[in-house]
Structure formats: structure tokens, C-alpha cells
Amino acid sequence: MKIVLLVTSPGDLMCGVADYTEKLAQAFLDIGAEAVIERPRRWSAGEIARIRRRHHGHGAALHLQYPSLTMGNSLAPAMLPVIEPDVYVTLHEFRLFSLPRKLIFLPYALKARTILFSNEAERDGFHSAFPFGHAPLHVLPIGNNILKVDEVVERRERLVYFGQISRKKGIEIFFDTVADLKRKAAPIDVRMIGAMVEDDGEFRAMVEDRSRDLGVTLRINLPPDDVSRELLAASIALLPFPDGVSDKRGSALACLDHGVTLLTTQSDKTPAWLKQTTLAIADAADASGVVDRLLSGQMERRPAPDILARELKARDWREIARAHLELYERTMR
Structure with missing residues (x-):
């Protein structure tokens, strides 16, 4: 069987769906499956037909990853199941x-x-939209987008923020937490790791000014291996998502996979396993108090380790690739 993954985003653009597709393709190769990525320059019925002809006769499974950058509002994706069985x-x-x-x-x-989804809520939303549908709906989790480097890194008492540095990510809560820790002279280093995706000059200036005033080291736009080293060297992460952590948050998954104690917000979107393996906070004062208790040894740094190990294994890219392959073989038969 040949697996053809379809994504429109060019490889030189920052696109989470494209990154997911590339890691999935590599995982297929790692387990001995044949997989290629097709990146049509524009999405049209003619391009779909050309891709289909190129892989005709290989028993190919065409797998669209939707949406991705440069796809626009084209209606051509609707044609794919009509012309390809x-x-x-x-x-x-x-x-x-x-x-x-x-x-x-x-x-x-x-x-x-x-039709695949990364969690049950997305699947249930699709079923509500198309309750008359015949296609099976299946859930497979996303994998960690920051793979651990294979080297020994000394872990320090360090608090980090990791992820996109933009509005609506709880950045202000992170800085307010750091300010409270500084007032209490907490013995902890602080770093902010991620990508500055906000074009707003006012927001960027706020991040740079507060980082300088609070002694926060900015580590911006690092390559994946350097991000992994930063996470391996950290002890605590604070990710105050305004809508709560979910299993679609790759930054949270990366922190957990690198052995970092994760403080984060929880909500009705937070699955049970993340509620059990992270430490819940509501605001900066709450987060500062939890960090204090962790530093003094009053709180467990690794809650529910057995559950975490099980869930991280399910999110290993090779496991995800094997689950895809089993699904292809079962449904194509």
C-alpha cells in the first residue's frame, strides 16, 4: 500500500498542519510503510486528477490533511471523495x-x-453537523511536535513558557506570575521559549520590556533540537491558556514528554488524563503559590506517572503511524 498525504502548505512556511503531516510521513517511513507528501500549488479539480493519475495502480490511500496554509476557500477538496474511492x-x-x-x-x-479527528469533541461536532453520514469517524491523537534530543541535558530549577508568543495565550498571566516570584525572591530562573507570531508592535514591545524588567531570558525562533534542549533543562512550565489546556495543545504535550512539571489552566475541554497529569492554576497568584510549594517540596512534581506514560506512548509518532496503517488496511479491505 502507498500512502499519499495531501497538504497545500509549502515546506518553508510555519504551518501546524504541514508540520503534523511531515512528522506523520516520516513515521510511516520509520515503520517500513511507503508514504509521500503531495503539495499542490493550487487546489483544483484538475490538480486532484493529476495527483490521482500519478499514483494510480499503487493501491494508494489518499489522505487529505485539512486545512493548511495557501488552501484558501477553494471548493475543490469536496471533489476528492467523488473521484477517488x-x-x-x-x-x-x-x-x-x-x-x-x-x-x-x-x-x-x-x-x-x-474521517479522522484528534479528539472526541471534534468527532462529536462533525457527527452533529452530518448525523446522516455513512463514513466511519475515528479519533487518533496528535503527536509531540518537539522530539527529544538523544543526549544528556542537566535539568535546572527553571520556570519556562513555551509556545506561540501572541495575544490570547495568557502571556500577561505568565509575566504577572514571574513578577510575584521575583518579589518573593523565589530561587528559580525564568525563560520564555517560542515563536513571536504577533505583528502588533505594541504587544512585541510589551513582551520585550517586561522580559527585560523581570530578568526573563527570551529564546525566540529556535530550531527544534535547541527547543528540546531548553525543555530538558527546565523543571516547571507555566502555560496559562485562556480556554484551558486540551489534547490539541502541542506545547503542553512537548513539556510533558520532556519531563517538565506542567502548570496550566483547565476547563471542560480538558480531557481526564490531562487533568490528572497537570497542576491546575487559575491566575497569577495561584500559579505563584503552586511554584512556591513545588520549590519547597510540598507538592508532587510528577502526578499520575502511570497515566502519563500510557498517554505519551499513544502519542508517539510511530504508534500513530501504526494506528493509521491498521485503519487503512481494515477499511480498504
Whole structure:
């Protein structure tokens, strides 16, 4: 069987779905499966037909990853299950799609081999939109987008923020927590690791000014191996997502996989395993208090280690690739 992964985002652009696709393709190769990525320059029925002809006769499973950068609002993806019998699709953030974009997937609900989601909430949202659909709906988790480097890194007493540095990420809560820790002279180093994706000059200036005033070391736009080294060297991470942590938060998964104690917000979007393996905080004062108790040894740094080990194994890229392959073989038969 040949697996053809479809994504429109060019490799030189920062796109989470493209990054997911590249790691999945490599995982297929790692377990001995044949996989290629097709990146159509523009999404059209003609381009779909050309891709289909290129892989005709290989028993290919065409697997669309949707959405990705440069795809735009094209209706051409709706044609894929009409002209290709063995088509699969993974819908990333279906709940955020507009109504017209959701309607693109009516043909998939009727004809796709399988429609995949990263969690149950996304799957249930699709079922509510297309309760009459025939296609099986399946959940497979996302993997860690920062792979651990194979080297020994000394872990220090260090608090980090890791992820996109932009508005609506709880950045202000992180800085307020650091300010409170500094007032109490807490014995901990602080770093902010991630990508500055905000074009707003006022926000960027705020991050740079507060980092300088509070002694926060900025580590911006690092390559993945250097990010891994930073996480391996950290002891505590604070990720105060305004809407709560979920299993779609790659930054949270990376912190946990690197052995970092994770302080984060929780909500009704937070699955049970993340509620059990992270330390819940509500605001800066709450976070500062939890850090104090961790530093003094009054709190357990590794809650529910058995549950964490099980969930991290399920999110290993090779395990995810094997689960995809089993799904292809079962549904194509």
C-alpha cells in the first residue's frame, strides 16, 4: 500500500498542519510503510486528477490533511471523495470552521473511507453537523511536535513558557506570575521559549520590556533540537491558556514528554488524563503559590506517572503511524 498525504502548505512556511503531516510521513517511513507528501500549488479539480493519475495502480490511500496554509476557500477538496474511492481526511479544528467550510465535507460524510479527528469533541461536532453520514469517524491523537534530543541535558530549577508568543495565550498571566516570584525572591530562573507570531508592535514591545524588567531570558525562533534542549533543562512550565489546556495543545504535550512539571489552566475541554497529569492554576497568584510549594517540596512534581506514560506512548509518532496503517488496511479491505 502507498500512502499519499495531501497538504497545500509549502515546506518553508510555519504551518501546524504541514508540520503534523511531515512528522506523520516520516513515521510511516520509520515503520517500513511507503508514504509521500503531495503539495499542490493550487487546489483544483484538475490538480486532484493529476495527483490521482500519478499514483494510480499503487493501491494508494489518499489522505487529505485539512486545512493548511495557501488552501484558501477553494471548493475543490469536496471533489476528492467523488473521484477517488480510497480517500481519507483528517480535520484539524473542525469546530472552528465556518458553515460554508463545513459544508465542503458533506461528500466526505457520505463517501469517505474514514474521517479522522484528534479528539472526541471534534468527532462529536462533525457527527452533529452530518448525523446522516455513512463514513466511519475515528479519533487518533496528535503527536509531540518537539522530539527529544538523544543526549544528556542537566535539568535546572527553571520556570519556562513555551509556545506561540501572541495575544490570547495568557502571556500577561505568565509575566504577572514571574513578577510575584521575583518579589518573593523565589530561587528559580525564568525563560520564555517560542515563536513571536504577533505583528502588533505594541504587544512585541510589551513582551520585550517586561522580559527585560523581570530578568526573563527570551529564546525566540529556535530550531527544534535547541527547543528540546531548553525543555530538558527546565523543571516547571507555566502555560496559562485562556480556554484551558486540551489534547490539541502541542506545547503542553512537548513539556510533558520532556519531563517538565506542567502548570496550566483547565476547563471542560480538558480531557481526564490531562487533568490528572497537570497542576491546575487559575491566575497569577495561584500559579505563584503552586511554584512556591513545588520549590519547597510540598507538592508532587510528577502526578499520575502511570497515566502519563500510557498517554505519551499513544502519542508517539510511530504508534500513530501504526494506528493509521491498521485503519487503512481494515477499511480498504
